Amino acid sequence: MSKIHVETTINGEPMEFLANPGESLLDALRNTLNLTGTKEGCGSGDCGACTVIIDGRMTCSCLVLAVEAGGHEITTIEGIAQGDTLHPIQQKFLENAALQCGFCTPGFIVATKALLDKNPNPTETEIRFWLAGNLCRCTGYDKIVRAVQDAAAEMRGG
Amino acid sequence: MPSLNYVAPTTVSDAVKILADASGPTRVLSGGTDLLVQLRAGRISPELIVDTKKIPGIMGITGSAAEGFTIGAATTGAELGDHQALKAAYPGVVEAANLIGSKQVQGRASLAGNLCNASPAADSVPAVIAAGGTVTIAGPSGTRTAPAESIVTGPGRTSLAKGEFIVSFHLPAIKGKTSDAYLRFIPRTEMDIAVVGCGVSITVDAGGTITAAKISLGAVAPTQVPVDASCIIGTKLDDAALAKLDAAAQAMCNPIDDKRGTIEFRTKVAGVLARRTAKIAYDRAGAR
Amino acid sequence: MTFIGNKSDLRVVGTRPVRPDGVDKVTGRAVYGADATMPGQIIGKVLRSPHPHARIISIDTSKAEKLPGVKGVITSADIPNIPSEEAFVGEGPMNFRDLSLNCMARDKVLYEGHVVAAVAAINDAVADAALKLIDVKYEVLPHVIDVEEAMAPGAPILHDTLFTAGVTPKPTTPSNVAKQVRFTIGDVEAGFKQADVIVEQTYTTAPVHQAYIEPHACVAAIAADGQVLITASSQGHFMIRAYTAKLLGIDIANIRVTNAEIGGGFGGKTVVYLEPLAVALSKKSGRPVKMTMTREDVFRGTGPTSGGTIWVKVGATKDGKITAAQTVIKLQAGAFPGSPINPALMCAFAMYDLANVDTLGYDVVSNRPKVAAYRAPGAPISSFAAESAIDDLARKLGMDPIELRLKNAAKQGSKTVYGVTHGVIGYEEVLNAAKAHPHWTAPLGKNQGRGLATGFWFNIGGESTGGVFINEDGTASVVTGSPDIGGSRASMAMMAAEVLGIPYEKVRAVIPDTASIGFTHVTGGSRVTYATGMAVTQAAQAVVEDLKKRAAMIWDISPEAVEWKDGEAVPAGANAGGFDPLPLAAIALKAAKTGGPIGSEISVNAQGAGPGFGAHICDVEVDPETGHTTILRYTAVQDVGRAIHPAYVEGQIQGGAVQGIGWALNEEYIYNKKGHMDNAGFLDYRIPVASDLPMIEAVLVEVPNTRHPFGVRGVGEVPIVPPMAAVRNAIRGALDLELFHLPMSPPRVRAAVDAAKAPKAAE
Numbered sequence A: 001m002s003k004i005h006v007e008t009t010i011n012g013e014p015m016e017f018l019a020n021p022g023e024s025l026l027d028a029l030r031n032t033l034n035l036t037g038t039k040e041g042c043g044s045g046d047c048g049a050c051t052v053i054i055d056g057r058m059t060c061s062c063l064v065l066a067v068e069a070g071g072h073e074i075t076t077i078e079g080i081a082q083g084d085t086l087h088p089i090q091q092k093f094l095e096n097a098a099l100q101c102g103f104c105t106p107g108f109i110v111a112t113k114a115l116l117d118k119n120p121n122p123t124e125t126e127i128r129f130w131l132a133g134n135l136c137r138c139t140g141y142d143k144i145v146r147a148v149q150d151a152a153a154e155m156r157g158g
Numbered sequence B: 001m002p003s004l005n006y007v008a009p010t011t012v013s014d015a016v017k018i019l020a021d022a023s024g025p026t027r028v029l030s031g032g033t034d035l036l037v038q039l040r041a042g043r044i045s046p047e048l049i050v051d052t053k054k055i056p057g058i059m060g061i062t063g064s065a066a067e068g069f070t071i072g073a074a075t076t077g078a079e080l081g082d083h084q085a086l087k088a089a090y091p092g093v094v095e096a097a098n099l100i101g102s103k104q105v106q107g108r109a110s111l112a113g114n115l116c117n118a119s120p121a122a123d124s125v126p127a128v129i130a131a132g133g134t135v136t137i138a139g140p141s142g143t144r145t146a147p148a149e150s151i152v153t154g155p156g157r158t159s160l161a162k163g164e165f166i167v168s169f170h171l172p173a174i175k176g177k178t179s180d181a182y183l184r185f186i187p188r189t190e191m192d193i194a195v196v197g198c199g200v201s202i203t204v205d206a207g208g209t210i211t212a213a214k215i216s217l218g219a220v221a222p223t224q225v226p227v228d229a230s231c232i233i234g235t236k237l238d239d240a241a242l243a244k245l246d247a248a249a250q251a252m253c254n255p256i257d258d259k260r261g262t263i264e265f266r267t268k269v270a271g272v273l274a275r276r277t278a279k280i281a282y283d284r285a286g287a288r
Numbered sequence C: 001m002t003f004i005g006n007k008s009d010l011r012v013v014g015t016r017p018v019r020p021d022g023v024d025k026v027t028g029r030a031v032y033g034a035d036a037t038m039p040g041q042i043i044g045k046v047l048r049s050p051h052p053h054a055r056i057i058s059i060d061t062s063k064a065e066k067l068p069g070v071k072g073v074i075t076s077a078d079i080p081n082i083p084s085e086e087a088f089v090g091e092g093p094m095n096f097r098d099l100s101l102n103c104m105a106r107d108k109v110l111y112e113g114h115v116v117a118a119v120a121a122i123n124d125a126v127a128d129a130a131l132k133l134i135d136v137k138y139e140v141l142p143h144v145i146d147v148e149e150a151m152a153p154g155a156p157i158l159h160d161t162l163f164t165a166g167v168t169p170k171p172t173t174p175s176n177v178a179k180q181v182r183f184t185i186g187d188v189e190a191g192f193k194q195a196d197v198i199v200e201q202t203y204t205t206a207p208v209h210q211a212y213i214e215p216h217a218c219v220a221a222i223a224a225d226g227q228v229l230i231t232a233s234s235q236g237h238f239m240i241r242a243y244t245a246k247l248l249g250i251d252i253a254n255i256r257v258t259n260a261e262i263g264g265g266f267g268g269k270t271v272v273y274l275e276p277l278a279v280a281l282s283k284k285s286g287r288p289v290k291m292t293m294t295r296e297d298v299f300r301g302t303g304p305t306s307g308g309t310i311w312v313k314v315g316a317t318k319d320g321k322i323t324a325a326q327t328v329i330k331l332q333a334g335a336f337p338g339s340p341i342n343p344a345l346m347c348a349f350a351m352y353d354l355a356n357v358d359t360l361g362y363d364v365v366s367n368r369p370k371v372a373a374y375r376a377p378g379a380p381i382s383s384f385a386a387e388s389a390i391d392d393l394a395r396k397l398g399m400d401p402i403e404l405r406l407k408n409a410a411k412q413g414s415k416t417v418y419g420v421t422h423g424v425i426g427y428e429e430v431l432n433a434a435k436a437h438p439h440w441t442a443p444l445g446k447n448q449g450r451g452l453a454t455g456f457w458f459n460i461g462g463e464s465t466g467g468v469f470i471n472e473d474g475t476a477s478v479v480t481g482s483p484d485i486g487g488s489r490a491s492m493a494m495m496a497a498e499v500l501g502i503p504y505e506k507v508r509a510v511i512p513d514t515a516s517i518g519f520t521h522v523t524g525g526s527r528v529t530y531a532t533g534m535a536v537t538q539a540a541q542a543v544v545e546d547l548k549k550r551a552a553m554i555w556d557i558s559p560e561a562v563e564w565k566d567g568e569a570v571p572a573g574a575n576a577g578g579f580d581p582l583p584l585a586a587i588a589l590k591a592a593k594t595g596g597p598i599g600s601e602i603s604v605n606a607q608g609a610g611p612g613f614g615a616h617i618c619d620v621e622v623d624p625e626t627g628h629t630t631i632l633r634y635t636a637v638q639d640v641g642r643a644i645h646p647a648y649v650e651g652q653i654q655g656g657a658v659q660g661i662g663w664a665l666n667e668e669y670i671y672n673k674k675g676h677m678d679n680a681g682f683l684d685y686r687i688p689v690a691s692d693l694p695m696i697e698a699v700l701v702e703v704p705n706t707r708h709p710f711g712v713r714g715v716g717e718v719p720i721v722p723p724m725a726a727v728r729n730a731i732r733g734a735l736d737l738e739l740f741h742l743p744m745s746p747p748r749v750r751a752a753v754d755a756a757k758a759p760k761a762a763e
């Protein structure tokens, strides 16, 4: 079958692209739309590096068909900062040294955004369970959890 | 290269027709969290994917504790977790659904997918079975209703006929002091597939004596297995009753040795979980 | 080399600024291996062996070549058949022929996942289809996975040309034991005779993968004139250049490698898998070729670290003086020789000042992927056994485990089993810090236990290049050849800023390609902040000397009469003259008039990397019914010499500790009877997730390394050494269970609980 035409909204911008029926949203983002901030660590839902938000719910873009994106609103890591102003989550990840290699970081930041949009004041346990689908092999999670706590406090304050 | 088609019908009857008419291997798509993994690994190579999510009502929850709940087949775990009334009435079903994968996976994963993927380790299935859940199935000869435990017939196999798919789940009205619980055992705290899963629903009388109970175990046999609950009926779930329940659960186990656990370990833990889950359901029922 | 300043004089070193590459990495702009592209690129994919051990009878690629969209197919026939050649690179020995055969099998496949062919095609789908059309005929051979079985008489032999090295007389029959190696000091037999108490036990560890989250990826092109461009994510672009040149017979000058950002390596990205194949495919197809591994490829095709069997015996007098220690270690090397057996032997007892030590080791091949370096290669394996044994010894003696260790602690002047005498080291300081930490004496509840273990790693120095260039506006650019895996750009910029006396914000650090800076060894062995940091510091110092000369020229006084203070040239004293200070920016502005651009690039071969020591305290709660272990609290104390950027030092310690916790509790390769790995994915290869863990407290002890201008010791590897024994000793404390095998997964712990109960039931 030939490619399917998909019309969707990504980071607030209307987008159109062609996708093979079996292609994942992750592949479309990375290869077709050149949005390579979303990473592939496993391609099977286990690592969370490919996390995006679709209509307010976060999910693994490797587990979504590109053709399913039609008519939905998608937020990727490229849509978290406002222009050249970093989102408080991004700022706190930097200040807390919550990234080492940084490969997991886009996924963690998008997942944290989804968490704090839903729960502005999560406990440490809630943060840890919410982020359990995001693997980080470098940091041992300590500084990531602290960055999320700091970002939550900052966002509540502001 | 065999090519793959994707369709997203907008009515149940269109979907049934497409499924019934399809000549090659076909897959129904709900959240895709099993389907895409299998597609990528080359474990399945369908020629047609039928996405149900454009069908009105396939996602969403209606009803109440008093009249029972109807849950659209493709409703996500995240939605179940956000539904306060459902969570209050069926805490076990919701906690089971919310154990599936990560929060990301729960943003897509559905009860129908969990059931029809037919993994012995599926988390929501023992919980739905214990809760007395039924499914509504659409097919070429109309719509039928079936108990949840009648769907899975073996690993990866279901009783659904060609052209059939699940449109909704139904959980009965809560009668009297009834509640449910689900526990699973995994090596980590998240992101593992159940080594053993256990769903329990218990009804108690005003004095705290168990009048009815339904128990279902996952991951200890090719399909979910029921545990004979007679050993706890008429008791207040004292230590003697719990010990009998432990033995009854172990007796139903027919597990495999694999990367997730040994036969011996699975069997012992099934007994442990049956006790622990029953205790939670019992306390919840008593608190109604 | 002069030692720079007391801690109190430092303005930049020891602070926690935002890293130079940070914004790119939190916004998704950073380009990692799989993000890099070249114009006109096509896709390369490999075909892997389904058999753990088989002879390749024939490979027919004709059908694949004919498939429309396929631009090239390669097999071993397209890769030079290079002779055996040993070299010491990265963190261990490497044989280039083995490396070549590991990238592409020639006559035999030696493990499930071994590459036998590769294709280049216009897209993924065509490449996948082409792989299915390659017809490989195998003669399946019996396989062997386990190390003891591989050593047993009659075991299937992997290499007809492999004869055990290190034994006399030289053997005449091939063996899976690649070498036997021994380090000895004193006389253990005599030592054991003096002992009042002896512990003796056999332990096993499972092979574990580095499990970096970024799979290997590269894009490569070779032009008609033989010029090669590669962009890859690795721990060393000079390593990629050297290995690709060697394996394909290309002059090094014809290869230029750009290092993409790297998504974790931990030692696993100090070797090549894809790059030579991508270049060979590019040569066949005439197009740039992009290759990426899947997660499954990473597990089946790349190196984990060894699993092993470790026998340990330790003896002590009643008052806790260790009289002798002995170990015999058998390590899996995977399909080719090269397990980290030497460091395993050397590190086992390096924390202790012992007169009598005997260590004997075997490097054993079997039908598994060839091992690669993983953080402190070898040390975690031997230390798990040794530090468990020391703990059991403390119990037998009725001594506090820290006191026992203090009593035998290595210190300056202690001689190691491998012949080196320790210099200034911080092991006692680390033990005392652990003892003084509130964690050590905090109360414990039911089913809870506390364990302690310690660890050692040499740290390495070696060849590095660093440059510091002053820009026209007085800002500075720092260049190094070390890929930045965990914030090293920040540390490099900080050291330069410290020496130059300008704010960190005025210094930018970048990592140019292999044609644009001098040779630099891999980012590994905890060497970057030490060795590359030394090059950068020396370059900055050379720049300061130059700046002083320029100021002297402007003032027309002698350079000796100029001092450099807080980023300014000042007259050295009243006699020098009454000039206003000349800030760096002012000198930079006049650079053209005072001799041209200001900058220095220094290459070093750094010696004297100071070894590091750590002590970890772990609290667990064990569920006796399910065997599930929960880590309740974790404190990691380490001598870091001096922390340049303390947050990234803590991060190394926390990350290393958590990798060790994974190694302790759940990580393992699970093979089925067919010799296939059953858990080649993150669902069943279980690395720790956020909800498995508490905060990890990193306690930095600073005993400066006298050989580095800022006192730096490597910090990245020590933290993975103690956790396995710390967790094991904690579980032992919780339920009085004796566990000797990793991982201590729930089924194992539950079985140990049942075994402990069994004799009681019989009583």
Ligand SMILES: Cc1cc2nc3c(=O)[nH]c(=O)nc-3n(C[C@H](O)[C@H](O)[C@H](O)COP(=O)(O)OP(=O)(O)OC[C@H]3O[C@@H](n4cnc5c(N)ncnc54)[C@H](O)[C@@H]3O)c2cc1C
Binding pocket: A044, A045, A046, B027, B028, B029, B030, B031, B032, B033, B034, B035, B036, B037, B052, B073, B074, B099, B100, B101, B102, B105, B108, B109, B110, B111, B112, B113, B114, B115, B116, B117, B121, B122, B123, B124, B160, B164, B165, B166, B167, B191, B192, B193, B194, C683
């Ligand atoms: C990382 C990860 C972790 C996971 N962890 C767990 C876990 O902890 N516990 C667990 O139980 N599962 C787990 N899963 C499996 C999976 O997420 C669940 O089974 C999920 O509920 C599937 O739902 P879905 O809507 O995504 O199904 P889909 O992938 O859409 O479908 C699954 C199967 O059901 C069929 N199907 C779907 N809808 C219907 C329908 N309406 N009628 C008939 N057939 C239908 C499909 O054809 C397919 O064969 C995990 C998966 C991943 C990727």
Ligand code: FES
Binding pocket: A039, A040, A041, A042, A043, A044, A045, A046, A047, A048, A049, A050, A051, A060, A061, A062, A063
């Ligand atoms: S790439 Fe999607 S979860 Fe790992």
Ligand code: FES
Binding pocket: A098, A099, A100, A101, A102, A103, A104, A105, A135, A136, A137, A138, A139, C213, C263, C264
């Ligand atoms: S920072 Fe490297 S994986 Fe998280």
